[in-house]
Amino acid sequence: MKNLWTVYLLIMSALCYSLTGLGQSHTPKKVSILGDSYSTFEGYLTPDSNYNWYYKIPRQKNDVRKVSQTWWHLFIKGHQDVLETNNSFSGATICYTGYHKDDYSRESFVARMYNLGHPDIIFIFGATNDSWADSPIGDYQYSDWKTAQLYSFRPAMAYMLAHMVKQYPDTKIYFLLNDGLKDSINKSVIEICKHYNIDCIKLTGIDKQSGHPSIKGMAQINDQISAYIKKERTGHLAGNR
Template sequence: NTWWHQFIKENNYRLCVNNSFSGATICHTGYRSEDYSDRSFITRMKALGCPDIIFIFGATNDYWAKSPLGEYQYADWSKKDLYSFRPAMAYMLDTMIDYYPNVEIYFLLNDGLGNEITESVRTICKHYQIDCIELKGLDKMSGHPSVKGMKQISEQVKAYMAAHGK
């Protein structure tokens, strides 16, 4: 019932790697301000195989964990910078563009994440010319997509790609 399984099945894709990790943040700061450098998106971003398309569904745990936002930063990241959301998000996209040339990269932006995270994702995706698929009106249980919500995500991703000639 996951959105990605529905999406690949309905669109005749093949899953190369699912590198999701429950509770993981993009930056190195996790829940209770713990060091998540062992599981953050930026730690795992080079372990995606040889894909044609990459969907990044992130920022939800950064928002829920109240990870520091930090400043917009598009170069010269220090290890300390990567403990804040904005620099880590930019570092992730910057690195993935170089590491996965000729791969279509999409960022899925969950609904209900608050203005600061939402605007940060939009701004950073725009800077790197990464398509940002803004999910809307998802059915959720305890903040997580329900079975219906998973179907809505799959449908919204499919609709976005169709509308953009992908």
């Protein structure tokens, strides 16, 4: 009789564990990144011909040494997710105008936005080089884009988001907005993300070395993204879009 009672208790415990969801396994989400130098690391880019900034043999003026120290690797491991595609390109602008007014149409975010695999989550981490390169800001435009207009930031940004929400209809898209950018870029990103109902995570106080996140800065980026998503999923976001 005692043994039967023990078996009964074990069965009821297992049932309660299952019903409360505690026994459910985590289904990893596939995460893709569309980014610039901040999201690169040698050996982890698709395609591998993209330019890197973070290498296995590290730069002297930045302390990031391992891929495990990058913001996206920290996020993926911390959430038990998997990397789908990291299509990041060092120096890339969102629009077609790069440094010294050179034509960056090949490496631009607009050119690379379709090559992200089949993710559940996309992080777009850009606009830094558009700000630093002093790319033309242009006008807000949400349809009927001409190629010439994609050489300016606002039309290119809108063009990118408009096409990405159609290309990835079942994917959650976040835009990561770096701190320290020009006010015109910040306002444009926020306005255009709002137009397309894309969450814009505004980063603050990121520690940098040579203009790029340090180990501390990478951890700060991950922490701020994770905090935002936690609030979003628990319904505690207010006025952050």
